[in-house]
Amino acid sequence: MSQVIRPDEVIPFLGEDGRDFIDDEALERLLRESRAPEAAQVRDLLQKSLAIESLTPAEAAVLLNVTDEALWEEMYATAAQVKKKVYDNRVVTFAPLYCSDLCVNNCLYCGFRAGNGGIQRRCLTMAEVARETEVLAGRIGHKRLIIVFGEHPRSDAHYIAETMRTIYQVKVPGRRGPAQIRRINVNAAPMAIEDLKLLRDVGLGTFQVFQETYHHDTYARLHPANTVKSDYQWRVTCMHRAMAAGVDDVGIGALFGLYDWRFEVLGLVAHANELERSFGIGPHTISFPRLQDALDTPYVQETRFRVSDADFKKLVCVLRLAVPYTGMIITARERPEVIRECLPMVTQRDASSRIGIGAYQDAYDDQEAERQQFLLGDTRSLDEVIRELAELGYITSFCTAGYRCGRTGNHIMELLRSGKEGRFCKLNAVLTFREWLDDFASPETAAAGERIIRQEIEEIRAHFPERMFRQMIAYYERIGTGERDLCF
Ligand code: SAM
Ligand code: SF4
Numbered sequence: 001m002s003q004v005i006r007p008d009e010v011i012p013f014l015g016e017d018g019r020d021f022i023d024d025e026a027l028e029r030l031l032r033e034s035r036a037p038e039a040a041q042v043r044d045l046l047q048k049s050l051a052i053e054s055l056t057p058a059e060a061a062v063l064l065n066v067t068d069e070a071l072w073e074e075m076y077a078t079a080a081q082v083k084k085k086v087y088d089n090r091v092v093t094f095a096p097l098y099c100s101d102l103c104v105n106n107c108l109y110c111g112f113r114a115g116n117g118g119i120q121r122r123c124l125t126m127a128e129v130a131r132e133t134e135v136l137a138g139r140i141g142h143k144r145l146i147i148v149f150g151e152h153p154r155s156d157a158h159y160i161a162e163t164m165r166t167i168y169q170v171k172v173p174g175r176r177g178p179a180q181i182r183r184i185n186v187n188a189a190p191m192a193i194e195d196l197k198l199l200r201d202v203g204l205g206t207f208q209v210f211q212e213t214y215h216h217d218t219y220a221r222l223h224p225a226n227t228v229k230s231d232y233q234w235r236v237t238c239m240h241r242a243m244a245a246g247v248d249d250v251g252i253g254a255l256f257g258l259y260d261w262r263f264e265v266l267g268l269v270a271h272a273n274e275l276e277r278s279f280g281i282g283p284h285t286i287s288f289p290r291l292q293d294a295l296d297t298p299y300v301q302e303t304r305f306r307v308s309d310a311d312f313k314k315l316v317c318v319l320r321l322a323v324p325y326t327g328m329i330i331t332a333r334e335r336p337e338v339i340r341e342c343l344p345m346v347t348q349r350d351a352s353s354r355i356g357i358g359a360y361q362d363a364y365d366d367q368e369a370e371r372q373q374f375l376l377g378d379t380r381s382l383d384e385v386i387r388e389l390a391e392l393g394y395i396t397s398f399c400t401a402g403y404r405c406g407r408t409g410n411h412i413m414e415l416l417r418s419g420k421e422g423r424f425c426k427l428n429a430v431l432t433f434r435e436w437l438d439d440f441a442s443p444e445t446a447a448a449g450e451r452i453i454r455q456e457i458e459e460i461r462a463h464f465p466e467r468m469f470r471q472m473i474a475y476y477e478r479i480g481t482g483e484r485d486l487c488f
Pocket of ligand 1: 110150212289292300421
């Protein structure tokens with residue numbers, strides 16, 4: 001613990017009394033005191049979300065206390081409108097790449113915890129990382145990865161940086177043009193500022209760390225005291241350190257099922273508010289993983305806080321409304337029908353996900369609990385997922401331009417709030433989807449994709465300045481001849 005945790009990089013982000021910004025009692029009080037809200041009060045808050053203004057935890061607590069199902073329906077509809085206003089009908093897809101399951105921690109809910117003797121332990125070599133990437137970029141067609149690590153000296157920041165360099169170097173042929181991973185996000189343990197700078201310098205996209213639970217006592221119970229992860233404050237201030245390191249693209253999340261879901265939503269809203277207040281930049285993404293079964297992990301069955309599908313939809317809705325500008329990630333932990341219910345409110349999902357270490361090159365189809373952190377609910381291929389999205393009216397975007405053009409952090413916040421980012425994104429979605437259809441789509445998916453792309457092009461023709469439309473068509477035609485990576 002003393003080798004990892006740097007008190008001098010925690011204390012500056014705490015209050016004068018040494019407490020962090022999550023005040024459990026205050027959040028519990030908000031939940032108690034906003035019982036049975038008036039419909040008029042709820043509708044005022046919906047208007048605020050529609051104006052793309054963040055809600056406070058007190059306001060989010062009002063929404064969480066709605067009991068009238070008809071009012072919830074209005075909330076879902078507004079959440080969908082908010083998403084449409086900021087992100088239109090785009091869904092960004094990515095894949096997780098698990099690089100190492102070595103872990104020094106003992107989180108009760110996780111298959112990778114050190115005490116779990118049944119898990120096969122592996123840390124990929126760089127040659128293996130390259131082979132995984134070849135499958136992801138060359139056979140499936142992903143452009144964006146989240147790379148995932150247990151916490152261990154062998155998978156420290158230097159290993160993560162080397163992994164990133166290796167992935168960015170892999171270039172493989174697609175059917176018509178060259179393919180490669182263009183954006184790497186990282187999900188790893190909290191780090192010191194100098195480590196974050198190292199990752200920033202090798203092309204880090206989003207730095208993602210989930211708080212798991214914002215409830216201090218529950219956190220202490222689930223993360224044994226002698227482990228690095230037991231330090232709540234080291235974890236809850238990790239995005240402050242990221243900002244200090246110049247990593248302004250951060251992803252927060254909570255693992256739903258560890259404590260009362262309403263409390264966790266308030267924790268996430270409080271975290272987003274804190275980042276906005278301290279740095280003028282909120283989280284680029286919010287994740288809401290839900291607890292799944294894992295090998296020899298009885299806690300998952302024992303917890304009394306498991307979240308039902310109906311409540312899951314509610315928590316997604318309140319997060320969408322409370323942090324209206326943020327990207328929201330639903331993962332393949334969820335079953336297809338749950339994902340479909342939430343799609344109107346979210347912006348990203350993974351597909352063709354394999355979460356065993358080395359699982360893409362091994363091409364195993366069934367899940368293998370002894371090499372997975374948990375079991376997935378949706379193992380469909382990217383091709384199938386994209387076809388379904390297209391049939392439901394969504395365009396899959398492989399755009400990674402925002403990050404490479406410096407449209408991140410507070411720049412992107414302003415663009416998102418004003419709706420300007422959406423303009424570039426709409427153009428880039430068409431261009432990158434064209435690439436993917438040409439290089440990777442099956443005939444059925446290509447047919448569904450062509451319909452969506454034609455519709456998008458007509459909308460752009462009707463609503464964009466002529467100069468932009470023409471430029472886009474010029475790029476579009478060049479992509480048709482095999483050129484790649486043309487974007488706005
Ligand atoms: N080891 C790093 C850490 O703990 O910060 C990286 C994250 S871990 C490999 C990825 C995430 O998976 C965790 O942050 C946690 O939220 C989630 N997770 C752990 N156990 C899970 C389970 N049984 N079901 C669903 N998600 C789980
Ligand atoms: Fe290790 Fe992360 Fe799993 Fe905890 S959640 S046991 S830190 S891999």
